[in-house]
Amino acid sequence: xxxxxxxxxxxxxxxxxxxxxxxxxxxxxxxxxxxxxxxxxxxxxxxxxxxxxxxxxxxxxxxxxxxxxxxxxxxxxxxxxxxxxxxxxxxxxxxxxxxxxxxxxxxxxxxxxxxxxxxxxxxxxxxxxxxxxxxxxxxxxxxxxxxxxxxxx
Numbered sequence: 001x002x003x004x005x006x007x008x009x010x011x012x013x014x015x016x017x018x019x020x021x022x023x024x025x026x027x028x029x030x031x032x033x034x035x036x037x038x039x040x041x042x043x044x045x046x047x048x049x050x051x052x053x054x055x056x057x058x059x060x061x062x063x064x065x066x067x068x069x070x071x072x073x074x075x076x077x078x079x080x081x082x083x084x085x086x087x088x089x090x091x092x093x094x095x096x097x098x099x100x101x102x103x104x105x106x107x108x109x110x111x112x113x114x115x116x117x118x119x120x121x122x123x124x125x126x127x128x129x130x131x132x133x134x135x136x137x138x139x140x141x142x143x144x145x146x147x148x149x150x151x152x153x
Contacts, residue, residue: 054137054140055133055134055137055140055141059133059134059137062132063131063132063133063146064152066128066131066132067124067125067128067131067146068124069128070123070124070125070127070128071120071121071124071148072120072123072124073117073120073121073148073150074113074116074117074120077113077116079113080113080117080150081150081151082150083113083114083117083150084147084148084149085102085103085104085114085117085118085121085147085148086102086103086104086145086146086147086148087100087101087102087103087118087121087122087125087145087146087148088100088101088102088103088143088144088145089125089143089144089145089146090142090143091131091133091141091142091143093135093138093142094130094135095129095130095131095132095133095135096129096130097125097126097129097130097131100122100125100126101122102118102119102121102122103145104118117148121146121148124148125146
């Protein structure tokens with residue numbers, strides 16, 4: 001009889017322990033969900049860099065062609081044809097470059113080949129100014145990210 005009572009007591013403790021573990025897990029999930037919600041809320045509030053989507057395809061092609069004529073990507077290095085670099089560009093209304101910054105600063109600091117490609121991409125934006133963009137659409141292209149990809153340039 002004593003063994004039966006002990007088994008019942010152990011079973012009760014196991015159920016209570018299981019309930020406690022479930023409550024802790026639920027609290028952890030709630031905490032994680034709240035953290036994600038807070039982070040997403042902050043991301044939504046963050047200022048967005050505009051895309052240049054309102055430009056037509058011919059305007060985008062002209063811009064890509066113009067900048068690629070100034071671009072000298074690193075060649076011969078292993079994987080150079082796979083390097084993609086994004087440059088954050090801020091322009092004046094006349095198409096002159098106010099600022100051209102390498103978007104991935106962390107990789108820039110740690111990857112020598114990427115650094116060479118990023119410097120080359122930034123130089124291309126600076127060397128090709130003024131950029132051929134329509135002044136009447138300035139509000140759409142005054143700030144944008146230009147992606148350099150050897151496969152498409």
